[in-house]
Amino acid sequence: MRRRAGDRYRRQAPGQPRAVGYLYVLPALLLYAVFLLFPLGQTAWLSLLHWDGLTVATWAGADNYRALLADPSLRGPFLHALALLLFYAALPVALGLLLASALSRFRVRGMTFFRTVLFLPQVLAMVVVGVAWRSILGTDGLLNDTLRAVGLDSLARSWLGDQTWALPAVGTVGTWVETGLCVVLFLAGAQRIPRELYEAARVDGAGPLREFLAVTLPALRAEIAVALTLTIVAGLRNFDLIYITTSGGPGNATSVPAYEVYHRAFETNEVGSAAAMGIALTVLIFALTVTVARLVEGGRGGRDKPGARGGRGDERRERGGDDS
Amino acid sequence: MTGRLERSATYGVLALFAVISLTPVVGVLSTAFGSRSSLDTGFSLPDGLNWGNFAEAWSRGHFGSYLTNSVLVAVAVVAATTVLAVLAAYAFGVMRFPGSNLLFYLFVLGLTLPEEALVVPLYFDLRYWQLTDSYWALILPQTAQSLAFGVFWMRTYFRNSSRSVIEAARIDGASSWTTLWRVLVPMGRPALSTMAVIVFMWTWNEFLMALVMVSDEAHRTVPLGLAFFQGQYSSDTALLAAASVLIALPVVVVYVALQRRFIEGMLTGAVKE
Numbered sequence: 001m002r003r004r005a006g007d008r009y010r011r012q013a014p015g016q017p018r019a020v021g022y023l024y025v026l027p028a029l030l031l032y033a034v035f036l037l038f039p040l041g042q043t044a045w046l047s048l049l050h051w052d053g054l055t056v057a058t059w060a061g062a063d064n065y066r067a068l069l070a071d072p073s074l075r076g077p078f079l080h081a082l083a084l085l086l087f088y089a090a091l092p093v094a095l096g097l098l099l100a101s102a103l104s105r106f107r108v109r110g111m112t113f114f115r116t117v118l119f120l121p122q123v124l125a126m127v128v129v130g131v132a133w134r135s136i137l138g139t140d141g142l143l144n145d146t147l148r149a150v151g152l153d154s155l156a157r158s159w160l161g162d163q164t165w166a167l168p169a170v171g172t173v174g175t176w177v178e179t180g181l182c183v184v185l186f187l188a189g190a191q192r193i194p195r196e197l198y199e200a201a202r203v204d205g206a207g208p209l210r211e212f213l214a215v216t217l218p219a220l221r222a223e224i225a226v227a228l229t230l231t232i233v234a235g236l237r238n239f240d241l242i243y244i245t246t247s248g249g250p251g252n253a254t255s256v257p258a259y260e261v262y263h264r265a266f267e268t269n270e271v272g273s274a275a276a277m278g279i280a281l282t283v284l285i286f287a288l289t290v291t292v293a294r295l296v297e298g299g300r301g302g303r304d305k306p307g308a309r310g311g312r313g314d315e316r317r318e319r320g321g322d323d324s
Numbered sequence: 325m326t327g328r329l330e331r332s333a334t335y336g337v338l339a340l341f342a343v344i345s346l347t348p349v350v351g352v353l354s355t356a357f358g359s360r361s362s363l364d365t366g367f368s369l370p371d372g373l374n375w376g377n378f379a380e381a382w383s384r385g386h387f388g389s390y391l392t393n394s395v396l397v398a399v400a401v402v403a404a405t406t407v408l409a410v411l412a413a414y415a416f417g418v419m420r421f422p423g424s425n426l427l428f429y430l431f432v433l434g435l436t437l438p439e440e441a442l443v444v445p446l447y448f449d450l451r452y453w454q455l456t457d458s459y460w461a462l463i464l465p466q467t468a469q470s471l472a473f474g475v476f477w478m479r480t481y482f483r484n485s486s487r488s489v490i491e492a493a494r495i496d497g498a499s500s501w502t503t504l505w506r507v508l509v510p511m512g513r514p515a516l517s518t519m520a521v522i523v524f525m526w527t528w529n530e531f532l533m534a535l536v537m538v539s540d541e542a543h544r545t546v547p548l549g550l551a552f553f554q555g556q557y558s559s560d561t562a563l564l565a566a567a568s569v570l571i572a573l574p575v576v577v578v579y580v581a582l583q584r585r586f587i588e589g590m591l592t593g594a595v596k597e
Contacts, residue, residue, distance in 0.1 A: 019327070020415075021419040024412060024414055024419070025412045025415045025416070028408035028409060028412035028471050029412065031468050032472075035468035036434055036437070036462060036471075037430070039442040039445040039449065042449070053326075099338070099341060102337060103338065106331065108334070114338055114342055116579075117346055118341060118568060119583070120345060120349065122590065123575055124576070126547075131554055132568065133348060134554075135352070135561060136347075136367070140366050141367075142351060142407065176344070176345070177342070183341070184587060184591070226591070237439075239532050243535075243551070257440070258438065266449075278441040278444060285436055285540040286436065305368070
């Protein structure tokens with residue numbers, strides 16, 4: 001607090017050279033570099049090769065990437081992943097907003113219970129979630145039993161084995177997993193909205209819809225960005241669930257990039273192509289999360305919320321504040 | 325004033341969401357206690373409490389040894405992540421050195437990075453070092469990935485920990501090392517335990533890394549065990565459900581006990597970038 005900017009490097013740890021910071025970081029950095037940064041670079045390198053994992057690799061240049069655009073069996077997974085984002089991100093955020101805005105209008109009793117229950121799917125291993133939902137969506141599963149019970153026998157089908165319905169079926173599982181996360185996030189945000197804003201809106205004669213648009217939605221901007229980031233990343237990293245429920249099938253109806261990376265690298269020996277897929281997936285995730293961050297940053301300057309936006313801006317502000 | 329009708333409607337919607345959230349969970353639980361003779365592949369209501377399914381799944385699925393593996397790997401990953409993340413985050417949080425920002429963002433990068441972008445070369449590297457089919461192949465990459473969260477999370481704690489405490493320790497002549505372990509770490513137990521629990525859950529549930537790195541049965545972790553078990557006993561829903569319960573239970577118990585800290589940690593921490 002009282003130190004001046006000039007001696008901030010010298011005075012941090014009296015009696016210790018400032019280089020001591022590097023020593024603290026070093027062990028973590030070593031492990032991180034060897035098992036994360038270095039492999040990432042290797043993936044980028046592999047993506048430029050034709051390699052089956054056994055014989056000598058040959059240079060491919062941009063071939064693997066060109067194939068991502070041209071080859072339907074490689075392009076398809078990306079289209080599926082984008083379609084799944086409707087179920088993983090858009091729908092949960094919409095449902096979360098709906099529920100949170102209803103709940104923010106008065107004090108709900110038993111909130112802890114509801115929050116615990118709604119968030120539960122986030123905690124379960126995707127493998128377990130997959131096994132449970134395979135049961136629900138199976139031929140004699142809960143969903144079909146329910147349909148038959150209400151006389152809609154004609155709708156019953158093997159949801160995960162149906163060319164048309166498999167992708168939406170997997171998506172529904174994603175909605176189930178992510179909705180609770182969104183609700184919990186938005187509720188936390190809604191609790192911070194000053195009551196007076198609602199009262200003022202009501203005095204002005206606003207109905208629930210206007211209240212939502214004028215008060216709740218703007219106030220939850222940061223939380224929406226966080227929710228979108230989390231659900232988009234979860235939706236695109238969706239390997240376990242696909243592996244357990246459909247293995248990309250029927251046909252290629254539910255293949256997604258995360259699954260194709262595994263499938264190509266370890267089952268069909270197309271390592272270069274798998275690596276290109278991995279890199280493209282990474283780029284897609286970064287592009288989408290940065291876009292979400294930008295959208296929020298664009299509309300609003302203020303509130304400090306670590307992680308709600310791309311960290312860089314926050315960081316500089318934070319640092320400026322805390323050192324002088 | 326909110327009307328009575330609106331209130332009950334809201335509770336109704338909330339209850340509906342809760343039921344939807346719980347149905348698959350309760351379904352698995354009830355099937356796990358069900359009788360194995362049932363040919364229905366969906367959920368079934370138990371005709372009593374057939375604890376036998378758990379024993380059967382336990383012995384047939386070798387879940388005893390899988391659980392041991394999972395515990396071993398999870399404990400090692402949590403311990404290594406905690407120590408390494410605390411050291412690094414301490415430097416990032418309270419020290420100034422050239423390049424600290426860049427290094428910190430290098431760690432944070434790991435939070436959005438999909439493991440699909442790493443797993444292919446990691447497999448070939450670890451095979452080259454003859455580490456596949458060993459605990460190392462599970463522990464080392466997962467620790468590296470957990471560090472992204474650990475460093476981010478603990479740095480926030482160190483930044484927010486009171487400056488005056490650190491200064492007081494310094495005036496008393498404590499070195500940065502002593503300050504860290506004698507003052508800041510004991511004070512930071514809540515932050516530390518939240519991180520430990522979340523890293524534990526991620527490690528416990530990890531599937532892709534285990535699937536790729538381990539081909540022998542001796543090193544299988546529980547999610548992997550369940551996947552193979554499903555392959556073998558796909559029609560034996562009661563056994564499959566019992567196995568699922570065995571696998572999910574440790575995490576769910578921890579979650580229910582610590583739900584508040586857990587949710588906050590996941591929301592703050594998982595919010596990468």
